[in-house]
Amino acid sequence: MRVAFFVNSIETEEPRFTTTALAMAALARGHDVCYITPGDFVLRPDDSLMVRVTTVAAGKYKNAQAFHDGFQSKDAKVQTIDVREVDVIFLRNDPSLDSDDRPWAAYIGAMFGRLACERGAIVVNDPGGLALAQNKLYFQGFPEAVRPETLISKNIEEIRTFVAGHRKGVILKPLQGSGGKNVFKIATPDDANLNQIFEAVSGEGYLIAQAYLPEAKAGDTRLFMMNGKPLVRDGVYAAFRRIPAKGDLRSNMHAAGTAEAAKITGGMLAIAEMVRPKLIEDGMFLVGLDIVGDKILEINVFTPGGLPDIAGMHKIDFSEEIIEALENKIAIRKVYAGSLPNRALATL
Structure with a gap:
C-alpha cells in the first residue's frame, strides 16, 4: 500500500x-x-x-x-x-x-x-x-466522570467566581492551542497576576479554567489508544509518564518535560473504557490520553507523540502494530x- x-x-x-x-x-x-x-x-x-x-x-x-x-x-x-x-x-x-x-x-x-x-x-x-x-471544547463531549471540573468563558468575573470555589487552585489556558503554551495556575481570585494573565490569554479567544489536580505535580501518564482500545503488546502498554521540569506546571515534552516508564492501573483502564465509545463514534484511530489520577487532562487526537520514547524504555516498537x-x-x-x-x- x-x-x-x-x-x-x-x-x-x-x-x-x-x-x-x-x-x-x-x-x-x-x-x-x-x-x-x-x-x-x-x-x-x-x-x-x-x-x-x-x-x-x-x-x-x-x-x-x-x-x-x-x-x-x-x-x-x-x-x-x-x-x-x-x-x-x-x-x-x-x-x-x-x-x-x-x-x-x-x-x-x-x-x-x-x-x-x-x-x-x-x-x-x-x-x-x-x-x-478543532479546539479543547471537544473534550467536554466525553463523560463527565473523566473530566476535571471546567469553566469555559471570556468573562473575568466568571473566572474569578470559579477560582473562588476551588481551594486547591485552577489551571487557566486558552481554548485553542497545544504544547503547553500559555498554561497558568491561579491560586485565589485575588491573585495579583490574574488580570495580566487574563489579558494575555483572552486575546487568543476563549479560556478554559480547570480545577487543579494536585497529583499533576508528579506528571501525567500518556496512554495510546488504537481502534478505541489501549495499545498493548505482551502485557506492555504503549504508555509513558511525562514528568514536568522543575518549577514548571506543564509535563508536555515540548515544554522540557521528560519521559519515564508508566504503570498502567485498573483505574486508568476503566477511564479508557469510558471514553472508548466516543472515540469509535468519531473515527479516532490513534489518540493519546493524558491521565492524572482518575481524570483525563487532555485527549490528543491530532499528533499524539512518544512512541520512540516507549520503544527506548521497553524495546517494543508499537509503530509496527x-x-x-x-x-x-x-x-x-x-x-x-x-x-x-x-x-x-x-x-x-
Missing part, C-alpha cells in the same frame, strides 16, 4: 518524532511512503483531487537520523499524483503550530481529507471527527467493496 503522512511541513519534521517511527515501520513492512503538507493539494476543474508528494526512497535505514536526512534532502523525489493512488492518508499535523502564522493551513488536512475519503483513500483519524475536535492495523483496514475495505464509511473503517 501507499501511505501518505500529512504533516505541518517537511522542514520541521525531526528524527525523534512519532511520525518518523511510523514512516520507518511502514517502509520496513514493504510499503511505499510519502509526505504531504497543507499546500500540496490541488482540486482540478474535472473534480480530480491531486496531491504533491515527497516520496521516501525504499530501502533500509540504519537509524531515524539517516531516514530523516534522506527524505529531507534536495534529491528527494517530488511528484504530483492523483489522490486515488494513495491507499492511506495519516493526518499527523499539529493545527496549533499553524494557527498564528498560517491560519489557513491549520485544518487543511481535515478539509481535503474529507475529499480524499470520497475518492477512495482511507484517512485517519477520520477528518469529520477531527473537524469536531499501528501499520499492521492500517493494512487490516485495506483488507476490510476490499471485502466490503467500499460500502463502509471512512469513520467506521477508521476504528475497525
